[in-house]
Amino acid sequence: MRAFVLTGPGTYEVQDVPEPVAAPGEVVVDVERVGVCGTDMEFYTGHMAYLHQGHSSYPMRLGHEWAGRVAAVGEGVDAGWIGRRVMGDTMLGCGSCRRCLRDRQHVCEKRQEVGIRGGRAGALAERLAVPAASLHALPDSVDAALGALVEPGGNALRAARAAAPRAGDRVLVLGPGTIGLLVAIFLRAAGAEVHLLDRPGSSPAFAHTLGFEHVWDEQTLPELPFDAVVDASNAAHLPPRALELVEPAGRLVYIGLAAEPGAIDTRRLVLKDITAVGVLSASPGLDATISAYASGTVDPRPLVAATVSLDEVGPVLAGGRPKGAGPGPKIHVDPRPATA
Template identity: 65%
Template sequence: MGNATVRAFVIAGPGRAEVRDAPAPVPGPGEAVVDVERCGVCGTDAEFFSGEMTYLHTGEAVYPMRIGHEWAGVVSAAGSDVDGSWVGRRVTGDTMLGCGRCTRCVGGRQHLCAERHEIGIRRGWPGALATRLPVPVRALHELPVDPPVDAELGALVEPGANAVRAVRAALPAERLLVVGPGTIGLLCALFAAAEGVEVHLLGLTPSSLEFARSLGFPAWTAAELPALPFDAVIDASNAPSLPARAVALVEPGGRVVLIGIAGEPSVVDSRSLVLKDVTAVGVLSGSGGLAGAIERYASGAVDPRPLVAATVGLDEVADVLAGRRRPEWGAAPKIHVDPRR
């Protein structure tokens, strides 16, 4: 295979995917091309594979799709109007690519732009489950060399940035409950603990709770949860009943942060919000939290590496998205992909 093509994981339809050759990206104005070293897969990617993802039903995404939005790599080419010193730098980047012209973009809220592309998710921008990825330079974040943030940590910046924003929204708090001990929930716990917060997790399966405990956090089922006052609750689950449960569990005057998305509407009684004087905050994307995640990883204040169960090649991605995990991977929630394998 020459430089004119890249290997890419492509979803052709629900439950149908293959690794195929695709045209190599050429950097346009304001763009760079990144040689991808690591890419994480998440629940959103699994929903695209199953056909359940909402964007497929609204027309904001269509098959065939190239997914992957949690990534790190090295810049290998830059557009003619881009500073050539970008080439050779290890980077990660924002998933949300706003138009750059509308009121939301100009106001620093490009992740809410109505015309935004989302890498590997929305409006056809190709994802990072490929050997090369085109990215606008304005979306790039350089990863530090000293102390180093390597490709594995770099691919954990995007989910970490979501956690950064969720924790910021939950503070100030002395005691925090995180609902859902998946990747985002565990990252929320790690970032909150780095701020000196006492963190508890609420989960369902014995394996996920045991893994959370292995990271040093108290983790409970609903039946076991102690009657403690929680100043804030972060819902990082995908269960439609749990946002209301979060409101019920938070202390009056506390904060509820909603970062999980259920497959069907979640019902929250607004009277509970009013009568408890609760602040409820929704978090969409890691935009605005990327630099914070990089800083915490570089300083060692947060170490997300234990969350990565394994690193596989592109040929194994379909099995991962279908939920087929090797027993030796254990209970860690995150799978990484090295597209060069």
């Protein structure tokens, strides 16, 4: 089968590799759609922390936001999975440690992460092998594009819930990329008044098309009380800025990761009586995200700007935009062979 292989920082090949075989407890999935993520771009540049911590190494197969159809099952797996449309959890815990036994496999110290950590091959290929226990079935109303948006959506849903908005609360989201916009969409569905903070000079036009009226930059942000602030940016100066902006007794949610650490004054955190939450993984939010997509409560499909082939992944990882791409921040990949 064909697979996109990252061979080093800035270097890649689309290779013919052996097809995966379903080991005991695993399934093989025919991949239909894969999302390109900021984490994938960090691996492309060589800046991803896991590379320097020994959790990941080249060559590697990326792709952790995916949807497809089960083609084969291994020993011990219910054959009823065959033919079902699914997506899968990225975080694969060891299953036996204290954290896994408490349903916190997404922070298992020995975890693998599909397409990211521990040598577990990702979905930028025609087929993918994953544990059956990581699968989440997709209803007919959740198509391939939506299925590949469940993983980022699960992260965003958890961040929106951590902000704990009550109807009418005003929430500020820093960084309207894919995750930031998904957070904003979930917050709006919960009844919050949502404001977005973008980089200076960025156009608010796309956010406006999604129905968000309050889009600012750091020069135009009005002095308003924000009951919660969600930092979905990659800017090191914004975590402490979020603490400045949130109302006393409010909530801070950190889901973005900067290349450099940001300094937070814990004295201010205490004196403002702030609740601060970090969100790492979509795992606890996957089922609820699928339900929200299936019911139409949330529709993130406008975020997808283009769908490309495996041969077009490299330029996307380098920051390029496919020809004819729409205004959304997310690029999808269809790894299936082109039909005549």
